[in-house]
Every structure is written in structure tokens, then in C-alpha cells.
Amino acid sequence: MANLYTHQDENIFKTWVLLIFFFSLIIALGWLFSYYFENQGILYFAVFLAFLMNIFSYWFSDKIVLKLHKARPATREEYFDLWNAVENLSIAAGLPMPKLYVIDDSSPNAFATGRDKKHAVVCVTIGLLKILNKNELEGVVAHELSHIGNCDMLLSTVVVVMAGFVALVSDFFLRSQLWGRRDRRENGPVMVIGILLAVLSPLAATFIRLAISRKREFLADATGALLTRYPQGLASALRKISAVPRPLRSANSATAHLFIANPFGPSGFSGLSKLFLTHPPVEERIRALIEGK
Numbered sequence: 001m002a003n004l005y006t007h008q009d010e011n012i013f014k015t016w017v018l019l020i021f022f023f024s025l026i027i028a029l030g031w032l033f034s035y036y037f038e039n040q041g042i043l044y045f046a047v048f049l050a051f052l053m054n055i056f057s058y059w060f061s062d063k064i065v066l067k068l069h070k071a072r073p074a075t076r077e078e079y080f081d082l083w084n085a086v087e088n089l090s091i092a093a094g095l096p097m098p099k100l101y102v103i104d105d106s107s108p109n110a111f112a113t114g115r116d117k118k119h120a121v122v123c124v125t126i127g128l129l130k131i132l133n134k135n136e137l138e139g140v141v142a143h144e145l146s147h148i149g150n151c152d153m154l155l156s157t158v159v160v161v162m163a164g165f166v167a168l169v170s171d172f173f174l175r176s177q178l179w180g181r182r183d184r185r186e187n188g189p190v191m192v193i194g195i196l197l198a199v200l201s202p203l204a205a206t207f208i209r210l211a212i213s214r215k216r217e218f219l220a221d222a223t224g225a226l227l228t229r230y231p232q233g234l235a236s237a238l239r240k241i242s243a244v245p246r247p248l249r250s251a252n253s254a255t256a257h258l259f260i261a262n263p264f265g266p267s268g269f270s271g272l273s274k275l276f277l278t279h280p281p282v283e284e285r286i287r288a289l290i291e292g293k
Contacts, residue, residue: 026050058154062113062121065258069250071101071123082129085141086122093145093227098122107248107265108132108241111258112144113153120148125248131240139234142224143260150223152216214280217260221285231289238289242282 030046033039076083083100090097098112098120108128114120122144132140147153225231241261248263256263262279 023050058115062115062119065111065113065255066101066121066123068252068255069103069123069248071103074100074102074124079129081134081137082124082141085134085138086145089138089141089145089227093142093149095145095149096120098145098148102126102129103248103250105249106130107246107263108244109248109259109261109263110140110144111255111260112147113258114148115154116151117148120153122148127244127246128241131244132237135228135230135233136237136240138228139224139230139237140260142227143220143234144224146220146223146227147216150216150219152220155216217279217285218288221289225289231292235286235289238282238286 026046027043027050030043033046034041034043074082079100079102082102086100087097096118098114099122101121101123103109103123103125105125106127107125108131110122110124110128112120112122122141124140128140129137221234224234228234238261245265247265248259251263257279259279261282
């Protein structure tokens with residue numbers, strides 16, 4: 001039977017698979033760079049930078065995200081209801097209580113970050129606290145604790161950092177074609193492969209990131225509902241959040257997938273346009289919660 005930890009090992013496995021996948025892409029692009037510029041040092045630098053990016057994202061991703069959104073620590077005295085909900089649900093989930101932060105923004109939203117369960121953070125906006133009742137707030141908190149319990153945070157962080165790095169390297173490779181190097185191996189098969197890889201790698205990385213982001217939201221909804229035993233609470237919270245069209249002032253495409261709802265505001269995309277959304281449509285999430293599908 002599904003519980004808060006059902007997909008923990010699966011997500012850890014996915015993290016390693018994605019690390020290997022993106023690392024291989026970076027090495028391939030680095031090798032093409034070194035071949036094109038006849039400089040083996042470029043390959044060594046690409047490998048070194050890939051390692052550095054992984055280490056940096058693992059240790060400092062939470063601090064970067066909190067700083068980016070101007071979050072501040074939440075005290076028990078100032079936000080007793082939030083603190084009480086997180087403390088009680090953390091005990092029920094068998095998780096260490098995460099650090100609590102708030103964002104001074106009227107747009108209702110929340111996210112979890114951190115490298116593991118012992119160094120986790122739950123952050124909510126002031127707007128969220130103003131519009132939700134006790135059951136709805138517990139539903140949102142349970143959703144974020146599910147991300148922590150399912151090891152979603154590390155997975156999503158790795159994907160974002162590596163996908164962004166692949167995009168930068170690919171862009172640099174394509175721009176290098178305009179730097180007066182057209183006379184060197186321009187018609188060679190390696191150059192053709194290099195250009196294709198440089199074009200397709202960022203697209204593949206983006207689709208992987210978006211697909212994982214949407215799947216993890218459904219999973220966190222389901223495990224959060226199991227934790228509170230009251231799926232209507234989260235469903236009602238999602239309705240209220242989606243009813244506020246106001247985007248988060250600090251909304252950023254690099255961190256949008258971390259939030260419980262799209263920080264740029266609700267969108268009415270359908271059909272193929274859903275492929276480019278970081279979050280599944282709210283209607284689908286509510287239906288899954290209420291109908292259990």
C-alpha cells in the first residue's frame with residue numbers, strides 16, 4: 001500500500017540515473033568542444049565544472065532559492081498556526097521538523113527545498129496564510145512534507161541545475177560556429193553530430209524536467225492526502241490558490257517547479273501546450289484527489 005516513503009528509493013535511483021545522463025551529455029559536449037577547438041583542456045574543464053555544479057547544487061541549492069525569493073525565518077510566536085501544523089504533521093509522517101520560512105507576498109503559494117530530510121525547508125507566502133483555513137493549510141503542509149519524504153527535492157534540484165548547465169554549454173557551442181572557425185572540420189560528420197546534440201540536448205533536458213515536475217506534484221498530492229486523511233482539505237486549498245490570478249513578485253522560471261502552484265499564476269493551456277507546463281492543471285489534481293484516480 002502507498003505511503004509517504006513508497007517512492008523514496010525510486011526517486012533516489014532516478015536521481016542517480018539523471019546525474020549519469022546529464023553528466024554524459026556534458027562530457028559529450030565537452031569532447032566536441034575540445035575536438036572542434038583542438039584543445040583537450042576544454043574536456044577536462046567540462047568534467048571539472050560538471051562535478052563542481054553537482055556539489056554546489058547539493059549543498060547550497062536551498063540557500064539560493066530562499067535568497068532568490070527573499071524568504072525570512074518564521075517564528076513560532078508570529079506564525080503559530082503554521083508552526084503547529086508543520087510540527088504535528090512532521091511527527092505523523094515520521095520526519096524531522098523542517099525549518100520554516102515565509103515570503104512577504106500576497107500571492108498564495110508554498111514550496112519545500114533542502115538536500116535531505118534533516119536539512120529540509122518549508123516556505124509559504126503571507127498570501128497563503130491569509131486565505132486558507134486550518135484544514136486547507138494542513139493539506140498544503142502535508143503536500144510539502146510529502147516532497148521531503150519522497151526525496152523529491154534533491155531530484156528536482158539535480159534536474160534543474162544539470163538541465164540549465166547543458167543548455168548553457170549547448171548555447172556556447174552553437175555560438176562558437178560564428179566565431180570564425182567555419183574553416184575547420186565544418187563538413188565533418190562530428191560537426192554535424194555536435195550541432196544536433198547541441199540543439200537537441202537542451203530540449204531533452206527541458207522535457208525531462210517538466211515531466212518529472214508534473215509527476216511529482218500528483219505524487220505529493222496523493223501522499224499528502226494519505227497523511228492528513230482528508231483530501232478535501234488540499235483540494236479546497238488548490239481551488240483557492242488557483243482562484244487568485246496574482247503572480248508571485250519573485251517568480252522565476254528556474255524555480256517555478258518547486259512551488260505547489262504555478263508562481264506565474266493559473267494558466268488555461270490545453271492540448272499540446274500542457275507539455276510545457278511545470279504543473280499539471282489544477283482541475284486534474286483536484287479530480288485525482290476527490291475521485292482517487
